[in-house]
Amino acid sequence: MALSDRIALAERIGEFRYSPLDHARFAYPWETEAMPASGPRTWQAEVFQQIEEHLANPETRHAPCRIAVASGHGIGKSAGISMINKWALDTCVDTRIVITANTEGQLLTKTGPELAKWAQLAVTGDWFKVNATSIVSTMGDRSKSWRTDLVTWSANNTEAFAGLHNQGKRIVLIFDEASGIINKVWEVALGALTDEDTEILWLAFGNPTLNTGSFRDCYGKSRNMWKTRQIDSRNVEGTNKKYLDELVTTYGADSDIVKVRVRGMFPSASSMQFIGMDLVEQAQKREVEALRSDPLIYGVDCARFGDDHSTLAKRCGRDARSRPWLRWYGADTMKVAGDIATEAMREHPDAIFVDVGNMGAGVVDRLRQLLPDMLIIEVNFGGKGRDAVWANGVRVKTANKRTEIWTSMRSWLEHGAIPDDQGLSDDLTGPEYGYDEEQRLALEKKKHMKARGLPSPDDGDALATTFAEPVAPRSVPGYMNPENYGRSRGGDRYAELD
Structure with missing residues (x-):
């Protein structure tokens, strides 16, 4: 050229x-x-x-x-x-x-x-x-x-x-x-x-x-x-x-x-993803109403410093959205416990579950001082896991307590409602799963998530903690109480509906 x-x-x-x-x-x-x-x-x-x-x-x-x-x-x-x-x-x-x-x-x-x-x-x-x-x-x-x-x-x-x-x-x-x-x-x-x-x-x-x-x-x-x-x-x-x-x-x-x-x-879900995005997106959009008998449960995940944060999740039956959650960044035990106690005195939860890892034990002790008449329960994520419902009534064996409560939460998401929050969505869809030597379901450890460049799922852990133990329903209207079957008030069995 x-x-x-x-x-x-x-x-x-x-x-x-x-x-x-x-x-x-x-x-x-x-x-x-x-x-x-x-x-x-x-x-x-x-x-x-x-x-x-x-x-x-x-x-x-x-x-x-x-x-x-x-x-x-x-x-x-x-x-x-x-x-x-x-x-x-x-x-x-x-x-x-x-x-x-x-x-x-x-x-x-x-x-x-x-x-x-x-x-x-x-x-x-x-x-x-x-x-x-x-x-x-x-x-x-x-x-x-x-x-x-x-x-x-x-x-x-x-x-x-x-x-x-x-x-x-x-x-x-x-x-x-x-x-x-x-x-x-x-x-x-x-x-x-x-x-x-x-x-x-x-x-x-x-x-x-x-x-x-x-x-x-x-x-x-x-x-x-x-x-x-x-x-x-x-x-x-x-x-x-x-x-x-x-x-x-x-x-x-x-x-x-x-x-x-x-x-x-x-x-909808990657090959080893514990909770698929479809479940989360549906729960973010779903409208539900809690029953009058549903207990209000607080779940607390505690973190001290660094990129992690402490979270208070609130769940009443299928509704984990209508009551605002709380989050703390770099807060100490006294601050977290004090704020939770203030919320509890206003809303009167039926139980407060607290992850005792990190500074959780200190939060538990302080809450028991501030709320002596309230049920405060420690949750040890590394403790023994029980069988839990995976989906459609199918039960699976779990390797530890954290896997158990995340499994229960996964099943609940099929019918529950959660906040439309990107951080919570990322937390729920981030962990993967595998099986231990006894072929029990095992949720991915936080340190392994961090090695993949993902943060600790603090919000996800807080919501999962609300599934740590069954909580009895609140008192129900008489027409819902089996003991009152066949009885009536003034001849009208449905008077309480008015």
């Missing part, structure tokens, strides 16, 4: 600095034997336009642009990633791009080859050299500053993303099959979003295989920071509609396999 032609091409490519869509339409040999399609697919074009809208606006250009795409199979995800990668490299000098995936195999045998294919198909194919784990500039000595790197990670090595800085230029961070990337990697990646006056793109793509974790949070508690979309494979050009319809017919539209593989929706 003549020098004048190369200069003209560079000037033309420069016009696409903020437009991945125009770049894609220009840079590739569409409607040829190599690329029969007429251009990017509709969903790809929509994502490219979101990027353009963000970068073309001076007000948002230097704020991080976060886009998450959850999809079914076969939508052209890797091709979309590859076009974004090539556009980002072509249109900004010294762009730095880091791409990772859920596994090394995915990154090096699927994502990497697709990146290489699109990089070489482009009209600017000779601008960059494709290596096994990188794509680097062929211009002078810029191979170290103008590049894409394919970075693998492990649970013990997440720091590869911490040094991704490129102030005043452009940074692109892409997560492929993002559901399988652990929370710690997402946390470390936040360090790449701090450069001033820098174009920063963070894009997460994948099948929504897990109902917990940071990718799921993009659609939940972190949704205010992310532009999200969920794509049904049946609505995308070029997908195998016959196969997808067979999956729907075979498994049902609401089955988890169809939600994940076809509809681009997160499953």
